[in-house]
Amino acid sequence: MKFIKLVLLFCLFLNFTFLSNAQTPSMIKGDAIYLNPYKGNDTNAGTKESPLKTLSEAAKRVNKASGVGTITVYLSSGIYGMNETADFNPVNQKFTKTNRLIIRAEILPDDISWSPSDMPILISTMSFSVEKDDKGQVTGGQNFGILIQNSHATIQGLRVLGEPVHENPSKGMLIRNYPIVWEGKDLEDLRITQCLFLGDKFASPNHLGVLASGKALEVDHCVFYGVKDAVVMWKNPASNASMHHNLIINSYGGIVWTWSATNDFKFYNNVISNANVLWILDKDEKESFLIENSIIVGYNSYVNKGGGAHGFGENANPEKLKIAKDVILKKEGKLEIIEDQTDKFYLHIKAGTLGSNLGAGLFTK
Known part of the structure; x- marks a missing residue:
């Protein structure tokens, strides 16, 4: 009888162990994670x-990884409600320039079968941290969508929305969503490529596409x-940073803020x-920058300095921006954009019109 009880207890133990293991998220199998x-x-x-x-x-699975080598997170098409920050902080996984952390769509814009509806859609639904002034009054709040705390990372092929909130719920208060944040010490090499950032200042404000602190940022x-x-x-x-082959339409803030960029920044x-402010420098106007082979049509302010979440600073020395001979710069006007959602080139410049060349x-080919 005792023997039978021991056998039954042993079987129950095995069953419990099996169920526990089955319900515990496993470590990464291979070098890929699918969503x-x-x-x-x-x-x-x-x-x-x-x-x-x-x-x-x-992100939690990646953070458990230990070793050396590329890890790729593949997102299938569909809507991803971001109810918490995707915090990538893999302290025991070593990435390099060639062995990277990659967060990407399964189907990329250069694939023959791609259409705009294939892009994975990220929309924030999370709560905001509370910010207070010296008097203890609430002045706003913020949240992060994707937080990258490591070097050598790529984000590719995603459609990134803001959050459907009231950005200015009361006088002096500002709440905002930062979809992609690169934050940490001595970071290097983040590439954001072939992503579509969409926002509407009234329905779904997208406050800031990319907030970065590190070297060799490439957008x-x-x-x-x-x-x-x-x-x-x-x-x-922010040395060795660059922005190139981007299309920026209807910005109601600032196109690029070079608060920490060094003068080797390539644009x-x-x-x-239709930009509000073309360029915003740090408040001391320490650096000068060169704009090359670009087309800028329609803007309110050319170059400002200072500013922050609540404002865009004040007019800066216009000579801090150097304009190459191959740049078209017009204060008034607008470009022709394809608005047909069934068109592969949806939200791109209409072929044969100014800026299309x-x-x-989104396309590199």
């Missing part, structure tokens, strides 16, 4: 056949449409239309 917002589950293995559901869970072949601020470099000497083959937009 599907409809078929996925965050208790799954994260394989193509058994995908995760959320990007935040993918290329992205479209920023209706976004308040496109790119802000705000901490550390070329960008097309800009510079290769700005």
Whole structure:
């Protein structure tokens, strides 16, 4: 009888252990993690056949990795509600310039079968941290969508929205969503490419596409449409940074903030239309910058200095921006944009019109 009881207890123990292991998220299998917002589950293995559901869970799996080598997070098409920050902080995984952390769409814009509806859509639904002034009065709040705390990372092929909130709920208060944030010490090499940042200042404000603090930031072949601020470099000497082949339309903030950028910052083959402020320098106007082979049509302010979340600073010395001979700069006017959502070139410059020859937009081929 005692023997039978021992056997039964042993069987129960094995069954409990099996169930516990089955319900515990596994480590990364291989070098890839797959996501599907409809078929996925965050208790799954994260394989193509058994995908995760959320990007935040993918970040937690990456953060458990240990070793050297590329890790790629693949997002299938669909809508990803970001109810918490996807915080990538893999302290035990070593990435390099060639062995990277890659967060990308399964189907990229240069694929023959790609259409705009294939882009994975990220929209923030998370709460905001509370910010108070010296008197204890609430002045606003912020949240981060994707937070990258490591070097050598690429984000590619995503459609990134803001958050459907009231950006200015009361006088002096500002709440804002930062979809992609690069934050940490001594970071180097972040590339944001072939991403579509979409916003509407009334329905779904997208406050700032890319907030970066590190060296060798590269933002290329992205479209920023209706976004308040496109790119802000705000901490550390941001040397060897670049923005090229981007299309920026209807910005109601500042196109690029070079608070921490050094004068080797490269800005070329960008097309800009209907901008509020073209460029914002740090308050001391320490550096000068060169604009090359770009088209800028329609802007309110040319170059400002200072500013912050609540404002765009004041007029700066216009000679701090050097304009190459191959740049078209017009204060008034607008460019022709394709608004047909069934067109592969949706939200791009209409072929044969001003700005269409510079290769700005989602396509590299």
